Amino acid sequence: MKLVTRAQLGWPASAAPSQASTRGVKIHYEGTIVSTKLLTDHGLCLARWKAIRASHLANKTENYSDVAYNYAACPHGYLLEGRGLGKRTGANGNQSLNQAHYAIVGLVGSSGLTQPTNAMLSAIRDGIELLRKHGAGNEIKGHRDGFATACPGTPLYAWVQKGAPRPTATTLPTEDNVPLTDADLTKIADRVLKHDGVIKVPGAASSNPTWTLSSVQTEILTRLDKANASIAALSTANSKLVDAVAKLAADVGDLDPAAIVAELTRAIESVEVRLDVTDA
Template identity: 35%
Template sequence: MSVKIISRATWGAKPWDNDPRSDGPAYVPLSSRTEFFVHYDGATPITRTGAAVPRAIEAQHLAQGWAGIGYNFVVTQAGQIYEGRGWTRQGAHCPEFNVSGIGVQIAVGGDQEPSAAALAACRALYDEACAKTGRTLAKRGHRDGIATLCPGPKLYAWVQAGMPATGYTPAPGGGGTAPSTPARYQVTINGLVYGYGAKGDHITAVGKALVKKGFGSHYAEGPGPTWTDADTECYAAFQRSLGYSGADADGVPGESSLRALLGTLPGKTAAAAKATAPAFPGRDKFGPGKSNASVTQLGRALVAKGYGSAYKVGPGPSWSEADRRSVQAFQRAQGWTGSDADGYPGPETWRRLFA
């Protein structure tokens, strides 16, 4: 199937901020997109059809004070794809992932069954996103970004299964156009980082295991402690031997393939990692006029990570502009821009800072 997107003008979208003079949400280059988030509408099944679907979402989001519809695209049960914020505008669908993530709502709610047409359209949109960005985007459900039930059990299971679609054959490589270079993103599994540029004894262990299983043909030397394109190529060959294809065989480990290679997953278990990481104390602990131990804890972590140059003294318990600037520098280092790098920590900033 080809991807046909119904434009904002065609479905009757209102001007951004209900103001014809507004330029709308910030521009995001396609090079910043690394993830594809799937959402649903919530607890209530959707009975609307056609353009009534994005119009209803737009009305709700405008009432919440947003610039307009928050999703980049909306997919109906009939398989129609409606433009929301489009490819290059910052979304408003998952805090701290609105720059890196393209957010797509499949218009179902509650226990409603997503149609084959809706799933095929969403998968085609995903492949188009991979083609436009020139990389294999990570498949995410909304709950992978924040604590929420979205996108519901049925859609989340579909995302975890790799977003298969009846009657639709994904383009080679998991996207509309296969990237010209090996995948160069990273994943974290049990607290250990894998993928291009990752370093450590666990990287050497993966390389040695690949060689032992007969998948070391791309190594000119090594394997060594730094993940290179050779590791990616060797790992992709191993993934294909397991029956994976397309985006699921891009050479970046997932838990299942890594377990198949090594037998057990190295690093901390998810429970252990959660137990050792400090819990996010809440947004109300930070900002002008705030003074508490969490501000000190934040500042010390920023200094330890190398983002403390703004501090002339401290850090201490009283929130200051130095705290905000230090947090902002750390957020920008994650590739975030605009409101995602405002200098005020949220749960994802906190998680990455203390990882």
């Protein structure tokens, strides 16, 4: 478990009311736009968690004593302490719901970053098991269970309905949702540069030269996005070439080979396509 404590966040002990036990844990999401930049910058995750606490403390209507959740989970697999152990949550909707379950929020939203990573799911599972060791019962629910809300969003709630299993394979969030096992991803990682046993990705930012399997996955997805954009540009280029040939057929009486080459060359030079994808 990768735990970031309140002390590490620079927060004092929680002023939330104490509660020694609950029936279980409820899972939440942010229900707003969450930037996908969190996927590649853990510092942004910590900043967002601090901003959530600040906004809760500033909410005079709810009059929160602390950030509403017991814990948060970020895309990098860190469990971020909120109210922590033995504290009543303020997130489930009303006092009776808060007394029934502790609360963990995944740092995903209703748009932008909506798909929890396997690392995030594992961190949520870490939080569930930690809370169970300190008074939580076995129930795992979504915020929408018992309260009229879309929280925790479709992807997280589907996972909750399956019993919130700890992930055993890495899944690419593609349209077809094709699963990759850790062994598969290791083979992919083996194709990128390695130094002293530390995976380094060609073209990666120098500020983050070390990559876990999860971050290699994110890098691969980023490069696939670039490849798809380049393919679209190549498709446009192909259309221009077809138009150029059609123009030649219409405008050149005798199809002089030199004229065809010259016209095609001009068409090619007018299209700037760069495949900015490193062969990993």
